[in-house]
Amino acid sequence: MRRDFSSRAELVDYVKQEFPECLEHGEQVSETRGGRRAAEALLEKVNPDRYARSRNFLSGAVTRLAPYLRHGVLSLGEVRHRALAKPNHEKLVNEYAWRDYWRRVYGQIGEGVWKDREEPKRRWRSARELAELPEDIAGARTGLACMDGFVTDLVTTGYMHNHARMWFASYVIHWRRVRWQAAAKFFLTHLLDGDPASNNLSFQWVASTFGAKPYLFNRENLEKYTDGKFCRGCARAGDCPFGKSYEQIDQELFQ
Amino acid sequence: MKPVVWMHEDCLRPIVPGAPAIFVFESNGHSLKRLVFLYECLLELDVEIEKGEIVPLVRAFAARHGADKIVTAFTECPRLMGYARTLGAEVVNDDPFVAAAGPFDLKRFSRYWQRIERQALKL
Numbered sequence: 001m002r003r004d005f006s007s008r009a010e011l012v013d014y015v016k017q018e019f020p021e022c023l024e025h026g027e028q029v030s031e032t033r034g035g036r037r038a039a040e041a042l043l044e045k046v047n048p049d050r051y052a053r054s055r056n057f058l059s060g061a062v063t064r065l066a067p068y069l070r071h072g073v074l075s076l077g078e079v080r081h082r083a084l085a086k087p088n089h090e091k092l093v094n095e096y097a098w099r100d101y102w103r104r105v106y107g108q109i110g111e112g113v114w115k116d117r118e119e120p121k122r123r124w125r126s127a128r129e130l131a132e133l134p135e136d137i138a139g140a141r142t143g144l145a146c147m148d149g150f151v152t153d154l155v156t157t158g159y160m161h162n163h164a165r166m167w168f169a170s171y172v173i174h175w176r177r178v179r180w181q182a183a184a185k186f187f188l189t190h191l192l193d194g195d196p197a198s199n200n201l202s203f204q205w206v207a208s209t210f211g212a213k214p215y216l217f218n219r220e221n222l223e224k225y226t227d228g229k230f231c232r233g234c235a236r237a238g239d240c241p242f243g244k245s246y247e248q249i250d251q252e253l254f255q
Numbered sequence: 256m257k258p259v260v261w262m263h264e265d266c267l268r269p270i271v272p273g274a275p276a277i278f279v280f281e282s283n284g285h286s287l288k289r290l291v292f293l294y295e296c297l298l299e300l301d302v303e304i305e306k307g308e309i310v311p312l313v314r315a316f317a318a319r320h321g322a323d324k325i326v327t328a329f330t331e332c333p334r335l336m337g338y339a340r341t342l343g344a345e346v347v348n349d350d351p352f353v354a355a356a357g358p359f360d361l362k363r364f365s366r367y368w369q370r371i372e373r374q375a376l377k378l
Contacts (some may be wrong), residue, residue: 001280001304008291011298015290018306025286034295036268072266072328073296075350084378093375094368100352101367107331108361158288189284192292195265197331 025189029157032067032192039068042139044103048083052091058161058226063092065194067158069099076100099198113200114181114208122254124177133182137172138215144241146222147171158192163225169206170215174253175241216250219243258303259322261313263335263346266328267296270349274326277316280306309338 007009008205012029013066015022032038046063054060070076080096083089095114135141140148140155150168156159160168165187172183180203187203188194218244223231231237244252260269260276267287269276285293297304305312317325327339329348339346353374360366368375 001306003298003304011294012287012291015287015294019280019285019290021282022285022290028286028288030288034290034292034297035299036296037299039372067292069295071264071296072268072330076266076352077350080375081378084376090376096352097368097371097375098364101364103331104359104367105361110333117354155261157258158286158292189286190288192289194289216301217288 002216026155028156029104030156030192032064032158034067034073035073036073039065042068043074043079043082046079046083046086046092048086048092049088052088055091055095056163056225058164058229060139062160069195070198077198079255102197102201104199113196113204114119116186116207117204118209119200121208121213123212124174124253125255126177130175130176130178131173131182133178133186134176137176137178138186144171145236146226146230149230154187154190158190160187160191165202165241166206167217167222169203170217171242173203174214174216178202180209214254216246216247217242217255218246256324257322258324258345259313259320259323260315260328261309261327261328261339261342262302263330263332263338264293264347265330265332265335267293267300269300270328270347271326275316275320275322276300276302277310277313278302279309280302280304281309289293301303310341313342350362 005014016027017153022214032247042064046065047061050061051063055062065074065079069076069079076099080093083092083096111116137147137151141150142148147168150160150164169180169183170176173180184200184203187199188196191199201210206215208214219231222242231240234240242249258274260271260274260316262276262278303316313325325342325344327342327344327346329346330336334347353371355371355374359370
């Protein structure tokens with residue numbers, strides 16, 4: 001295949017022509033550039049101390065290294081070493097270890113990442129379970145500014161902040177009762193860092209098929225870590241399904 | 256020994272400096288943005304880019320270069336490691352997260368972390 005391109009636009013046109021089947025997932029191209037140079041530039045900027053203090057905020061100092069780690073442009077050993085040379089690196093190294101852990105589990109169970117690792121720890125009030133991701137979720141038309149915003153970002157940029165991934169997964173699995181596999185597949189198609197290990201096993205963690213309890217959140221939590229940017233002006237702010245205490249949400253969703 | 260490298264999408268970095276390398280795009284359901292990202296990674300590497308079936312294309316590449324060995328990077332992906340076995344490739348794990356030897360208790364992350372923490376936090 002070709003290696004000579006005078007511009008990114010020319011490369012994009014060539015990829016469209018050579019892989020026309022990919023266009024069924026949209027024509028968006030991420031601003032995130034592939035390659036070692038871009039990865040190095042990000043690696044240079046990693047600040048483990050700020051990461052530890054702010055990573056749960058959407059505006060926090062996250063590394064954005066995931067696509068490069070996922071595809072081995074950078075190795076986990078290399079980023080660990082670079083982190084160790086900087087102060088207050090413990091949390092960042094611990095988070096890198098999660099990726100290593102998911103990979104090792106994947107190595108142990110292979111295609112088993114698509115099956116429930118364990119029984120879910122709680123039963124939903126309704127037994128109805130959807131096998132496919134509903135159109136309103138995939139099309140960013142739920143009316144919930146947060147969830148629609150997350151999906152729009154994912155489809156447009158190939159990126160979703162880790163906390164947003166958790167909220168989105170929890171909403172899809174527990175509020176909408178969609179099988180986690182359907183949402184995991186959607187992520188794998190669009191996330192630049194999508195891989196069956198981190199992706200599927202994280203969905204299972206939220207679902208409680210690989211964890212001690214289902215992961216839930218509420219509006220207060222989401223509002224805090226997003227600086228309220230979705231809730232302000234959300235069309236469904238008046239009937240927000242997340243605007244309750246954890247106890248109320250638990251009772252509403254589970255037996 | 257004259258090796259060639261089969262580079263796959265789980266390890267887009269050189270593992271045998273100077274050895275000819277090939278990457279093969281499979282039909283895998285990726286979106287355009289993912290394919291562009293991968294292609295950009297490949298354009299920074301000295302690698303021949305192909306699309307189609309991995310095993311015959313890598314074998315033909317190795318024959319073209321008169322190679323006596325195919326080398327590839329370790330991955331936990333069973334599909335890719337299946338190709339490596341079919342190709343009779345030497346699999347290298349060039350830069351693991353930590354060098355601790357298994358087996359590991361992978362029931363929960365906390366158990367795994369407890370086992371590797373000291374090594375992970377050591378230069």
